[in-house]
Amino acid sequence: MIRLGAPLSRSVAVAGAVALVGALPWLSGKDPALSLLRARSAEQEPTAEALAAIRADLGLDAGPVALTWRWLSGLPRGDAGVSWVSGRPVLPGIASGLGVSLTLMAAAMAVAVVVAAALCAPTALSAARGHAPGGHGARAAMLAAIPEFLLATVSLIVVAVWLDWLPPYGWQEPRHLILPAIALGVPAGGLLGHLADDALRGALRERWVPTWRAAGFPATTVARAAARRAMPALLPQLGLVVVGLTGGAVAVERIFAIPGLGRTALGAAEAQDLPVLQAAVLTLVLLGFAVGVLADLLRRGLLGAALTGAALAPPPPDTSGPRGRALPALLAVVLLTVIGWGLLRDPTTLDTAARLAAPSGDAPLGSDGLGRDVLARVGHGALATVGVAVLVCLAAYLVGLVVGLLPWLTSGAAEMVNALPPVLTGLVVAALHGPGVFGASLAVGLVAWAPLAVHTAALLEEAKAAPHLTAQRGLGSSERRIFWRHLLPAVAGPVARHAVLRLPAIALAVASLGFLGLGAQPPSSEWGLMLAESLPYAERAPWAALAPAAALAALAALAVTVADR
Numbered sequence: 001m002i003r004l005g006a007p008l009s010r011s012v013a014v015a016g017a018v019a020l021v022g023a024l025p026w027l028s029g030k031d032p033a034l035s036l037l038r039a040r041s042a043e044q045e046p047t048a049e050a051l052a053a054i055r056a057d058l059g060l061d062a063g064p065v066a067l068t069w070r071w072l073s074g075l076p077r078g079d080a081g082v083s084w085v086s087g088r089p090v091l092p093g094i095a096s097g098l099g100v101s102l103t104l105m106a107a108a109m110a111v112a113v114v115v116a117a118a119l120c121a122p123t124a125l126s127a128a129r130g131h132a133p134g135g136h137g138a139r140a141a142m143l144a145a146i147p148e149f150l151l152a153t154v155s156l157i158v159v160a161v162w163l164d165w166l167p168p169y170g171w172q173e174p175r176h177l178i179l180p181a182i183a184l185g186v187p188a189g190g191l192l193g194h195l196a197d198d199a200l201r202g203a204l205r206e207r208w209v210p211t212w213r214a215a216g217f218p219a220t221t222v223a224r225a226a227a228r229r230a231m232p233a234l235l236p237q238l239g240l241v242v243v244g245l246t247g248g249a250v251a252v253e254r255i256f257a258i259p260g261l262g263r264t265a266l267g268a269a270e271a272q273d274l275p276v277l278q279a280a281v282l283t284l285v286l287l288g289f290a291v292g293v294l295a296d297l298l299r300r301g302l303l304g305a306a307l308t309g310a311a312l313a314p315p316p317p318d319t320s321g322p323r324g325r326a327l328p329a330l331l332a333v334v335l336l337t338v339i340g341w342g343l344l345r346d347p348t349t350l351d352t353a354a355r356l357a358a359p360s361g362d363a364p365l366g367s368d369g370l371g372r373d374v375l376a377r378v379g380h381g382a383l384a385t386v387g388v389a390v391l392v393c394l395a396a397y398l399v400g401l402v403v404g405l406l407p408w409l410t411s412g413a414a415e416m417v418n419a420l421p422p423v424l425t426g427l428v429v430a431a432l433h434g435p436g437v438f439g440a441s442l443a444v445g446l447v448a449w450a451p452l453a454v455h456t457a458a459l460l461e462e463a464k465a466a467p468h469l470t471a472q473r474g475l476g477s478s479e480r481r482i483f484w485r486h487l488l489p490a491v492a493g494p495v496a497r498h499a500v501l502r503l504p505a506i507a508l509a510v511a512s513l514g515f516l517g518l519g520a521q522p523p524s525s526e527w528g529l530m531l532a533e534s535l536p537y538a539e540r541a542p543w544a545a546l547a548p549a550a551a552l553a554a555l556a557a558l559a560v561t562v563a564d565r
Contacts, residue, residue: 017281017282017285018068018072018278018281018282019068020428021274021277021278021281021282022064022065022067022068022071022274022278023064023068026063026064031051032060032272032274033051033052033054033055033058033060034046034051036054036058036084036085036271036272037050037051037054058084067274068278071275071278078091079091080094080275080278080279081275081278081279082275083273083275083276084271084272084273084274084275084276085271085273085276086273090275090276090279091279093264093276094261094264094276094279094280094283096259097259097260097261097263097264097280098261098283098287100171100258100259100260100261101249101253101260101261101262103177104177104180104181104184104245104249104253104258104260105242105245105249107177107178107180107181107185108180108181108184108185108188108245108249109185109188109241109242109245110181110185111181111182111184111185111186111188111189112184112185112186112188112189112192112241112245113189113192114185114189115143115185115186115188115189115190115192115193116189116190116192116193116196117193118193119143119189119190119193119194119196119197120193120196120197120200123197123200123201123204124200124223124227143186143187143189143190143193146186146187146190146549146552146553147187147508147511147512147515147528147531147549147552148183148184148187148249148251148252148508148512149183149251149252149255149512149515149531149535150531150535150545150549151182151183151186151187152179152180152183152251152252152255152256153255153535153538153545154538154545155179155182155183156168156179156255156256157538157539159179160179161539162539166178166179168256169256169257170256170257171257171258171259176256176258179256180249180252180253180256180258183252184245184249184252185245187508188241188245191241191501191505192234192238192241194501195234195498195501196230196234198494198497199230199231199234200226200227200230202230203226203227203229203230204222204226206229209222209226212225232458232462235295235298238295242291249262250262250263250265250266250423250516251423251512251515251516254266254516261280261283261284262423264276264280265277265280265281265284266423266516268280331553331554331558332554332558334554335551335554335555335558338365338375338378338379338551339378339379339382339551340379341364341375341379342375342376342377342378342379342380342382343379343380344379345373345375345376345379346373346376347372347373347376347377347379347380347381347525348372348523349372349373350370350371350372351367351371351372352370352371353371354367354371355367355368355369355370355371356368356369356537356540356541356544357371358541358543359543363375365378365543365547366541366543366544366547367541367544368530368533368534368537368541368544369533369534369536369537369541369544374530374543374544374547375547376525377525377530378525378527378530378547378548378551380525381524381525381526381527381529381530381548382527382551384437384520384524384525384526385507385510385511385526385527385528385551386507386555388437388440388441388507388510389503389504389506389507389510389555390503391441392441392444392445392448392506392510393448393499393500393502393503393506394499395445395448395449396445396448396449396452396499396502396506397449397452397495397496397499399449399452399453400448400449400450400451400452400453400455400456400495400499401452401453401456401491401492401495403449403453403456404452404453404454404455404456404457404460404491404495405456405457405460405491414449414450414453414454414457417446417447417449417450422443422444422447422509422512422513423512423513423516423518425443425444425446425447426439426440426443426444426513426516426518426519428443429442429443429446430443430518435517435518435519435521436519436520436521437510437519437520437524437526439518439519440510440513440514440518440519440520441510443513443518444506444509444510444513448502448506448509451498451502452495452498452499452502455494455495455498456491456495459490459491459494459495460487460491463487463490463491503555504552504555507527507528507552507555508528508552510526510528511526511527511528511529511531511552512528513528514526514528514529514531514532515528515529515531515532515535516532517532527548527551527552528548530544530545530547530548531545531548531549534548
């Protein structure tokens with residue numbers, strides 16, 4: 001059933017994605033012909049004759065079902081249609097964008113692996129020396145909390161503009177790849193580093209480790225075996241991160257003017273260019289499935305016959321000691337102090353004479369481009385940013401846990417959802433509901449459950465193979481009792497810690513939608529909107545952008561501290 005269920009769910013997921021994208025121009029309730037007319041020529045009058053000509057030329061009167069079927073029937077012949085806006089064939093542009101995105105993904109993944117290896121190095125060295133491994137999750141979570149678009153903008157200003165070391169825009173030579181790869185790879189490496197460190201510490205906590213050490217195996221051999229033991233639980237997340245690097249780089253591609261697949265899909269969605277959007281989304285979905293299948297095959301190969309009977313031990317709590325927890329605790333105290341202080345101040349008062357003013361006694365964190373107090377806006381913005389992120393994180397945890405417990409039915413859906421960046425779901429939600437905090441949180445929630453569901457399914461599969469469950473069945477325990485007393489507790493805890501770790505990433509996803517104009521709208525003081533509004537002045541007044549960015553980093557440290565408890 002499992003072998004048939006996964007391909008069936010993947011097929012259903014592809015069909016659902018294609019149907020959703022095919023109906024996109026009609027979901028908003030607006031006339032697709034009017035949207036296309038404005039995309040082609042903003043000056044032309046939307047007369048009845050002009051709109052009728054567009055409908056007749058593109059066959060819009062036939063409806064979304066007929067148009068989608070016509071598009072699908074042309075794919076076996078290598079025909080993805082013609083762009084509604086430019087009139088050019090779709091496939092050459094999609095192929096070019098895919099090549100660019102894959103190149104950027106590979107470079108960013110290389111950076112992420114280096115960062116993750118550096119974060120896991122202390123744990124591996126401790127194991128190689130025979131010492132108890134300590135946790136280093138706070139550092140990883142703080143790296144994961146750096147907004148890609150902020151890192152991209154800061155690196156562009158400092159490295160490309162001020163220092164003139166690298167080109168700021170374009171995609172003509174290998175040097176154009178460095179800054180975008182760093183902007184994408186560092187946060188991804190922070191996430192991978194925390195998950196890998198967590199899995200490695202869990203493996204080193206298993207009973208075979210002291211047995212091997214007592215038998216005289218070298219500590220380096222034990223460390224290598226623990227790394228191999230931890231890899232199967234990490235591979236599904238690695239696959240999702242790889243896909244996320246390809247589909248979620250829309251903001252970075254826009255900042256650096258990179259003609260990638262994400263930027264192509266975003267432009268097509270904004271212009272209501274249905275054939276281009278359909279081809280881009282289908283490419284992302286198929287890429288997600290390919291990476292998911294490859295990660296699953298590698299995971300099964302690593303598990304092998306010898307490891308299928310051993311469930312991974314629950315990740316241990318952070319054992320880094322008071323000194324290792326001092327920085328997260330300090331940042332948490334600073335964050336709470338800044339928020340409390342900012343709540344006592346007015347975030348809406350405009351003082352044009354204090355525009356972009358440096359930090360002073362009147363404005364401890366300076367003023368933004370409109371002369372508003374940055375400290376006050378950070379404090380009041382925490383209510384929206386943290387509150388929305390917590391609610392979305394809780395909903396994603398519950399959905400991911402339920403979905404992950406049925407991996408044979410929903411594995412394809414999880415892969416499909418993760419292959420779609422929040423920007424595209426944000427565009428769909430914005431078309432239905434309009435841009436705003438609710439739309440952004442809903443868009444992020446629609447995709448945030450996928451990594452948690454994959455993590456749940458991976459842990460469930462290993463937990464089911466534990467020898468003590470076979471003994472429970474032999475003693476007459478029912479499957480229901482085994483599920484509620486053994487399987488669910490073994491899965492719910494680690495996934496809950498993973499969900500808390502995702503809290504800063506969820507806040508950043510909402511912030512990225514605000515950066516692209518799909519989230520909170522002025523005069524809101526949501527941290528993502530603050531970043532978007534302050535980035536044009538980052539060179540003149542960096543404090544306006546660094547304040548919400550530092551708040552997000554402190555939120556990450558607080559989140560990982562709570563998770564380790």
